[in-house]
Amino acid sequence: MLFNSIEFLLFLPLVFFLYWSINRDNIRLQNILLLVASYVFYGWWDWRFLGLIFVNSVIDFICGLQIEKSKARKKHFLVFSIISNLGMLGFFKYFNFFINSTVAVLESIGVSPNQTSLQIILPVGISFYTFQTLSYTIDVYNEKIKATKDPIAFFTFVSFFPQLVAGPIERASNLLPQFFTKKLFDYQQASFGMKLILWGLFKKMVIADNCAKIVDPIFDNIDSAAGFELIVGVFLFSFQIYGDFSGYSDIAIGVASLLGFQLMTNFKTPYFSRDIAEFWRRWHISLSTWFRDYVYIPLGGSRVKSSHAIRNIFIVFILSGFWHGANWTFVAWGGLHAIFFIPLFVSKKNRVYTSENQSLVPSINEVFQILLTFCLVSLSWVFFRSDTISDAFNYFYGVLINPFLPHNFSFFGYEIRLLIIIFLILEWMGNGKYNWMERIENNKYRKIIYVLVAFIIVFFGSFTENMDFIYFQF
Template identity: 60%
Template sequence: MLFNSFTFLIFLPIVFLLYWFVFQKNLKFQNAFLLLASYVFYGWWDWRFLGLIIASSAIDFWCGLKMSTDDGQQSTADLNQFEIEKGLTTDNRPLKTENWFTGRKRYLAISLIFNLGILAFFKYFNFFIDSAADFILLLGFQPHISTLNLILPVGISFYTFQTLSYSIDVYKGKLKPTKDPIAFFTFVAFFPQLVAGPIERASNLLPQFFKKREFEYQKGSDGMKLILWGLFKKMVIADNCALVVNPIFENYQTASGLELIMGAILFAFQIYGDFSGYSDIAIGVAKLFGFDLMTNFRTPYFSRDIAEFWRRWHISLSTWFRDYLYIPLGGSRVIKAKAIRNIFIVFLVSGFWHGANWTFIVWGGIHAALFIPIFLIGKNRTHLHEGSHLIPSFKEALKMVSTFTLVCIAWVFFRADSVGDAWGYLGGLFKNPLLPRNFAWLGYDIRIALILFLGLEWIGRFQFNWLGRLEGKWYRYPVYLFTGFLIVFWGVFTEAKEFIYFQF
C-alpha cells in the first residue's frame, strides 16, 4: 500500500478512528489492532510475504528470550576486563569462554543467520550467480548456471536490520528482552515505517508499545504537517523530477551535455524528495498514533563536506552501520590503516545494502574515497552544527556547492543501470555541452517548485519540519491550504508512483 494512493487515503482514517475510539481503553487490544492493521498494510502488496516478516519476528523474539534465560556459566559478554584477565567469573568459578555454538552466542548466531540468510537469498542470490557466471566467462569457459525468478519482498532490508538490532542489543546487555509477543511483533511490523524506514532501534520504539497512549492534539497537528510536507516532497518535487530524469538516463547517449547535467541534478532532488518525503509521512503518521520515530533527514544538500552529508542523509541507516559494524570493527580508535579499512568496509557494505548491482558498490566506494581525505586531516567532525546566518558566507556557499556537485556525480552511479552506463553518462557531459534546442523538457512549474522548495528547506533548516515554524502565526492556515493547493495542481496523479526505496 502506497502513502500516495487512494487506498491509503481510505485506510488511514479507518485505522485512526478504530485505534482511538474503539481500542483506546485497553493497551494490549490497541497493540493487537495495530499489528493487524500493519499486516493488512503490508499484505496489500503481496500477502504471501507476510510469512517472512512473521517468521523473522518469531525467531528474534525467541532468541531474545533464550539469551535472557540461558543458565550456563557466565560468559565474556557479562564480565569486565579484569575478570576476563583473571579467568574467573564473579563467583570465582572458572570462566567459560563462549564460541558461536554455546551459551547466549548461539541464539545471536541463529538470529544473524536467519535474517541475513533470507536477505541474501531474496536480494543477492541472482547477483552472486550472475557475477560468478561473468567471472567464469572471463576465464574463457562457457558457464551453465541458472538464476531463480525471485521477487524481492518489499521492505526486507529495513525490517531485517530492525530486528537484528534488537537481537544484538539484547546480547550485549543494552536492552532487556520483551516477554510480550504482541508488542514485539508490532514493533517489527509497525506500518508507518515498515516498508522504507526509518530503521528504528528497539530501545527507542519498543518501550512506546508498553506505555498508555492518549491522543495529543499538538502531536497530531505536528503529524499532519509532516504528512503534508512529505506529500509535497514526493508528489510535487520527486515525481515531477522523475518525468525529466527518466528519459534523460534512458537516452543519455543522445542527450546534450546540459541535459545530462540537469538530469544528474534533478535526480538528486528526485531521490531526496522521494525518500525524505516517505520518512516525513512515516514519522507524521506515527505521531497520529502517539509514537515518536527518529529523524531520518536533516537538509543534507546544505552540507559543507561529505562527512556532514552522511550525518544528515538516511540517518537511521548510517547510525546503524556506525553502531553495529564500524565500532565493532574498531572504528577510528585503531591505527590509521585499520581505520581506513573500516571506513571502506562500512561504505561498501552500505552501498551493497541498497541493491544487488555493482553500481551501488561503486557508489559506496566513491563516498568512501571522498570521506577518507577529510578523516585523515581530522576535519570529519568540523561541521557539527548549522551555520547561524540567514545568508551563508561565500566560503560556506562554495563548500555547499562543491559537496552537492560531488554527491550528484556519485548519484549517477546510483541511478544508472550499470557501471558502464554511468561512465558513459559522465563522459557525455563533455561531448556536447551546448544548450538543447528545446527547453520543453524542463517545464516552468518544476523550476518554480524547486526554487520554492530550496528556499523553504533553507528557512526551516533549524527545525525538522519548516511548517513547524508557523506555529502560532496568524497566516499558518493559509500556508497549509496553499501547500495542499500546490500538491493538487502540481502533483503527479497519473498513477500512484512507487517510492524509490521500496526496491531496497
C-alpha cells in the same frame, strides 16, 4: 499500499478511528489492531510476503528470549539470529547477483559453467525490517535492552506499518517500549503529524514525481541527450531521490504521530551540508547510525591505528552501498563516498560542522561549501541511478562529447524550476535546529502557508502515474 494512493487515504482514517476508539487502558488490544492493520498494509502488495515477515519475527522473538535466559549459550542464539536474518536477506536480494557475478568471472578465464538463476520476487522493505530486528537481538545480547516477553508487542514492533517498508530503521530501545505505554490523544502531536504528512506528500508528489518525468527519459536516452540535458538530469535526480525518500520518512513519522508514536528523524536538510561528513550525519540517519553502531564501532571505529580506521570506513561505505541493492553500481556509489570522506577523516575535519551550528544567513564560504558538496553528491548519484557501471561512465562521457545544448530547449520547464525554488526556500527555513514548520509555529500567517502547500499539491502534484517510492526496491 502506497502512502499517496486512494487505498491509503481510506485505510489511515479507519485505523485512526478504531485505534483511538479502543479503551486507552487496553494497550494489548490497541497493539492487536496495529498488528492486523500492519499485516493488511504489507500484504496489500503481495500476501506471500507476510509469511517471510512472520518467520523473521518468530525467530528473533525466540532468540531474544533465549539470549537473555541462556547466558552460556546466548552467543549461539545471536549467531543463529544473524545467520537467519542475513540468510533470508541474502537469498531474496542477492542470490542472482552472486550467481551472475561468479559466472562472469569464470567466463572471463575461459570457463563456461551452467548458469542457475531464479525469478525471485524481492519482498518490499526486507532490508529495513531485517536491520530493525537484527538491532534488537544484538542489543539484547549486549544487555542494552531487555528481551520482550510479549509476542504481540514484538510482532507489531517489527511490522509497524508507518515505517515498515522504507524506514526509518528504528531501534528497539526507542520504538518497542512505546507499545507498552498508555497512549493519550495529543492534539498538538496529531496536528504536527498532519503537517509532516502534508510536507511529505509535497516532496513526493510535487518535487520527486515531477522531476522523475524529466529524469527518466534522460537516463533512458543517454546517447541522444545533449550535454546540458545530462547535467540537468543529474541535478534533478538529486532532488527526485531526496524528495522521494525524505518525503516517505516525513509521511511515516507523521502517520506514527497520529497514533501517538514518535519515530526518529531520518533527514536533516542534507543538501545544505558543508562537506560529505556532515552530509552523512544528515542523510538517511537511521541507516548511517545503524552501520556506525553495529559495524564501524565493533570493528574498532576510529580508536584503532589510522590504516585500520580507513579500512573500517571503506567497509562501512561499501556495505552501505551494497545494502541498497544487488548491483555493482551501488558498490561503486558507496566506494565513491568513502573516497570523498577519507580526506576529511585524515585531516581530522570530519566533525567540524553540525546542522545545529549553521546560521540562517550563510556566508560566501558556506555557499561555496554547500554547492561543492551538492555537486559531489550529485556526481555519485549517477552510479546509483544507472543500471550498470558502463552506463554510468557513458553518462559522464555523454556530458563531454554530446552537443551541449538540445535542439528543443523547452524540456526543462519553468514550473519545475519554480517548484524547486519554493522547495529550497522552505527547506532552508528548516535548516539547522528546527524544521520550517516549527519555525513558523507562532507566525500568524502559518495557516495560509499550509493551505498554499496543499494548493500546490493539488494543482502541481503527480496523480496519474501513482509512482512507487524509490526506496521500496531496497
